[in-house]
Amino acid sequence: MFVIWLLVISRTEMDKPETTLDTQMLEVNIGPQHPSTHGVFRMNVTLDGETVVRLKPAMGYLHRNHEKIAEGASYLASMPFTDRLDYICSMTNNLAYAIAVEKLAGIEVPERAQYIRVIMAELTRLVNHTLLVGFLLNDLGAFFTPTLYAFREREKILDLFEATSGARMMCNYMRFGGVKADLHPGFMEKLKEIVENYPRFLDEFEKLLTENEILMSRCQHVGILPKHLAVDASATGPLLRASGVDYDIRKVDGYSIYPRFKFRVPLGSVGDVYDRYYVRILEMRESIKILEQAMKEIPPGEFISKQGATGAKSPRTFRPPKGDAYGRIESPKGELGFYLVSDGTPNPYRYHVRPPSFINLTILEDMCLGCKVADAIIILGSVDIVLGEVDR
Amino acid sequence: MSYGLGILKGMSVTLKQFVESYTKKGSIVTVQYPEERREDVERFRNFPILVYDEKPEAPRCVACDICAKECPPKCITIVRDRDEQGRGLQKPKVFDIDLSVCMSCGICEEVCPFDAIFMDHQFELSAYDRMESLNYHQEKLLKPNSYLHQIRPTDATQIDAKLKAKEEAKKKTQPGTTA
């Protein structure tokens, strides 16, 4: 009886706190040097107690004007710089740039190179989503355990990248018209091994996390992004699909040879942090399906077209025709696009990057208003930004 | 939904990992670096090296300056060697690579028409100051062809075969002069 009486009290009294005494707003700068801003990103947050009243992001700490450097260099010379855009998925950055230049110059890509590119892009998606889930749990406070499980799996994939392209994170592997070098001899066995026990890792990961009540109570109905706002604010990638909008550029544009693969696009329902977490786990499972199909169907043949090989051999002589082109792909963080204007010289006249994390930040404030400081941190984590791409 | 099941399931995963770290062999992934080392990966690329066939004085590089022009961060400086009358020789007098600027992207190796520059596997190159000791001059960069065979067997053999084929082709085209 006493218990029920207490619960009744707690429902009525505590919900209407009238603040007679004037409280002062606490203005806190979260960042640029902060354990969980995923890089040098600052949020100027005004707090009323613990709840966020105003949040103004400030960026540009890592700005090195990648676009001005690209205008001074030849087309191929900015390929290694695209690795530094989103330094977690360097292969998809290369792929986006290669596709944009191929659209600009009209270069054909042989079959085997298309398959290699799809395999590398999907492996990068696995790397990015695993890392993101790990770091999201880090922001939630789990003392590095999920992150280190994620790193353990990522290492296997990075060893593949190193053996094929020469470097673990800064691969610089794709060329206009194909890839720099063919897959190294032991590639297929290692890939088969990864693809086979990745689902087992994901099941263990889900067993550790998805049903965890603390994670559910911390992430469900937090930082909700309504469907219409997501579309209007051109959010892209898992952030958009978690709000339920069915827009995946691999399906919409069907670039490279993605239409040949059978895979599904997971969609969230509420659009909160929990949906973004779980949509990424489901996307990883879809990527594994694509990898299985690509592994079986990869044909032998040349890994770079003749025209591409000569272009790679002497970048000075690679002069795309006058005009402009906009190539875009579905990078793990969203729509990564390159807008190139060429005036016939070996240097691009205008080189613009459409970075997904930079534009996904437009609605960070809308999601964080009214929630606690701890929520603002995990909402930023769930948006999945990488400062190399935000600041370029 | 009571605070029960999900938490226990999560705890069972970490306990399994804890117990497995003692029982299962592959569970601990750390490589104890100085004692254990990862096996060498053939295509791994770190900083560039110049390759010479017989004598360090005659490297394959002919100072054509293509790699210096193509290098994205512009970290290679080449000065062509001149003999007494001032005519350019097919040999670099100065060939510096500023390792603090080089990002080991491997473009110089791709664009070099004479297969003279390759990416090394040596990564333990710490130095005391950033400026002078990281600006590698020609003597430090030169490595014998045998070293190339040791670190990159497949590529080295292909390149040797290609060079030998070019040699025969040159011998065949002007037999008059040499024969």
Add this chain to the structure above:
Amino acid sequence: MERLDQLFVLLKKIILQFAESFLPAPLLPFLSILVSITAIAIFAPLTMMYLTWLERKVIGRMQNRFGPNRVGIYGLLQPIADGIKMLTKEDVIPLGADRVTHFLAPVAVVVPSLLLFSVLPFGRNMTAVNLDIGLLFFIAVSSIGTLAIFMGGWASRNKFSLLGAMRAFAQMISYEVPLVLSVVTVVMIVGSLSTEKIVEAQSGWGGLRWFVFTPWGFVGFMLFFICSVSEVNRTPFDIPEGESEIVAGFHTEYSGMKFALFYMAEFLGAFAYSAMAATLFLGGWQGPLLPSWLWFGLKTFCLVFTMIWLRGTFPRFRVDQLMSYAWKFLFPMGLSNILAAGIWYHTPFPLSFIFATWILLLSFIGLSRLNPTGTRLERRTYRFAE
């Protein structure tokens, strides 16, 4: 077996006899207290150091890595290396901080944690100070630590540590209440506050008389353990020093030995609370065969291992969830636990267990259903687009 069990007590007697020869008689009681104090003063930092080592090794093993193994074999000298590092680290006092409280806070945090050790029954008649109100002393001293944490947070004049200090205050107070309620049941049944008597009340039948096997005892043990994890600011209740949110909470501005003192207080608190949980519910040093102090060590080690295990697995609660969990779930559970214990005490054997478990189960399910901690947590199904 008897000699091994009373090893430390005999040791103390030998020292006293040896000192009798040259010390005047009235000084002897002081000497015996001095011996106990030095024993604790050596034992406590030692346990703290090797608890840090244990935590890093256990969490390392949980994360598929080794944990410290470079300093000494299996990293056993690592705590000593950490200690030296902490000593040599520069001691930064922020410009705006008011220096006295900034300096006093770490001291005020460590002293209560050390005082807790005086009441713990390490073995048969091996309690340092056998107070009749041992348990009350334990609870009272442990709440001083909260004040010291607030002092530390407030004195370093840094917005993050201010947030951390406020959170520490709110959390400690709201978890003190269910802690005390769970202890009230044990005191009610045993009828005395002295830790010795509590342990004796649980002796017999080879361990089946431990309170944890009674329904109210089990719920009391869970309540006590959860509240002690939160009193000590360990995951999942470590919001005062939430690393990912407010940088490092109340000890952001502390470095060098002062940070080490905060760290020591946390681990001493963890050890003391686990020891008290073992005393209250797992029968202190009761146990067949092995000597009493070894049983005490084993039980406390298991509880500390669980605390470390929690730290390696769980994310952190949010502040308001933490408060609502304490006030709307643990507090009512504590009350119904007292009710169940009362009924259990007065009804004969078979009926008592049934009534007590029935009341507790009813309140547990009722509370978790009625619990208005925000929206329901549901497992979601996701649709796929082709």
Add this chain to the structure above:
Amino acid sequence: MESTEQIQKDLEQKIPAVKLQLERDAFLVDRKDLIAVARFLKENESYKMDYVSCVTGVDYKEYLECVYHLYSMEKKHGPIVLKVRATKEDAKIPSLTPTYRGAEYQEREAYDMIGIIFEGHPDLRRILMWDGFAHYPLRKDYVPEDQDILDK
């Protein structure tokens, strides 16, 4: 998606007094009726261009150009490219942020890099460079302070 000529006819007929030039598959829209065209493309049933994917500022020495790539998430059809020009002296272009929330940061970046002033933008500040920076780095006539970096 119909061909560009058909869209041009459709647009010119639906929105009064709009002059559209075709530039290889993009629409050269005049400054004053940019918002009208954009709003029409967004609301019209057959187009439903509800997603501005990429906003880029380009400096063509005689004039500054702003390129908008519009897509439709609902109907999943391809880009409609709008190009707007402004001379360097009065580099003013009406901002699309009131119609597309997504253009906010991209327009601020175009202002920061090229110097196109977007009228009607809620808070037009520099986004990547620090506020005290006076020049526009991506302009062709921009001379970087420390010269030796780029021209080696």
